[in-house]
Amino acid sequence: MDIIVAKDVRKKFKLKHGQQVKNNGIISNEIDALGGFDLNIKKGEFLVLVGPSGSGKSVFLDIVGGLSAPTSGVVYLDNKPVDAPSEKTGYVFQQYALFPWRTALSNIEFGLESRGVVKEERIKIARELLSLFGLSDFEDRYPYQLSGGMQQRVAIARALATKPEVLLMDEPFAALDAQTREILQNELIRIWEGTDTTVIFVTHSIDEAVFLADRVAVVTARPGKIKEIIEIDLPRPRNGDIRSSSEFAANRHKVWGALKAEVNKAQQEWKLAPGFTD
């Protein structure tokens, strides 16, 4: 069963007065971010989006999350068109994830507070999640007292606290160092494999995509649409060891094969843009 269905989703942004951009060679002051995005996502699936920078991945996530409306086309969540943020959705951003005036525990409570969950229940849920991420000793710390990896664990815990059916993750690990990043990938997959949450995860790392995904959807250079969907045929449950297997390398190769041309195309476009210096 498909929990999310995106049908011919298009998104244009009006540029500021005097700014111009080329859409398929035609000069315009509107930018085509998404150009007919079609995607069906199965319930409980881990879907990873990869694509060149500026290909509209974040824009698509915002539309699914109800933060932004498509110019045309529809996204259905559980058969209902998304027109506002839904209680079924959680969101993890790359940056500014946590509120500096709240402790780790209280940050995790944030999403539950507006939904009328009573204090004791909120604390219980938040503590369970902290312990799931090995952060029980840090519940009263403020974000600046936590490492980047810990902060992002808390941000993920906050998103999981409301038990979302759909979890949107926009490059959540991009700012972390390579080791912390692998550790968090391992933790995320361990925790996710015990839930039936549907995840849409955006990354620029092919390794990350292959390690996490059931399917990897490759997005074209702007205007973004789905170029190809690659099934990752690695067994679950997965753990870190799988990264060095030959099956992993084979999947990696497939994803890169589909992505390479788009990345080159996007780069070409930047080079042609006025003012671009290499």
Next chain:
Amino acid sequence: MIKKIFKRLGLKDKLLGLIVPFLLLIIWQGAVTKHLFSELLVVPPLTLLNTLIELAKSGDLSSNILASLNRVLIGFLIGASGGFILGIAMGLSPIINRTLSPLVKALQQVPEFAWMPVIILLFGIDEFAKNIFIAIGAFYPMLFNTYLGVSGVPDKYHELAQVYQYKSHRYLAKVILPSALPSIITGIRLSLGLSWVFVVGAEFFGTEAGVGFMMISGRQLFQIDVVMAGLVVIGTIGFLLNYVLQLLEKKLSGGRVAFDGGIA
């Protein structure tokens, strides 16, 4: 936390800041004892201290300080709450901001004391007129700092609020205000500081109590020591108000600097 703040403020720097005033006091005392100035015109520090003690003993000092503080408080509350509310409205709504900011900027150019004749015409010289005079001074710093804090709430905070369906008062109380708090505290500090500066000015125009009144009547009676005691009191209280609010400001923004551009 508090310890950290003390460390950051640097006790050493504070001692450095005391050296010059202390030297000045010694030179001042010495100059008067050596009869370089008339003791009638320049009161030596020790006499001044004595006067302060006398004023304190008689209860004059505390009653005048209380009268001034009371005036400051009322004027500050009127002006700062006006600035606070308008600052939030202008920070949240670009339309309100564009509608009102030219007017606000123009009025801000009017020097505080230029309001005096207007206020006297409209309200006379009674207590309420003084409160309004102080309120005008308190209004602007609160307005600008609240506006800066509210309009500077990071986009991601707005998005998180949307994702979790925070609306109206809850949105304001749980996202906007906490995010803008350091800036709002700065507004309170500057606004209160200006209120204290203007109260003394207001008291030069007819009143029967307050630190400004104490100085005016001291001048009329040619009690130069009382006039100077007033200066010391004004400076000290202003300094303390600022100091306490600065501590609060540092405490509340503690750690936040690390976030700009960081992960959290």
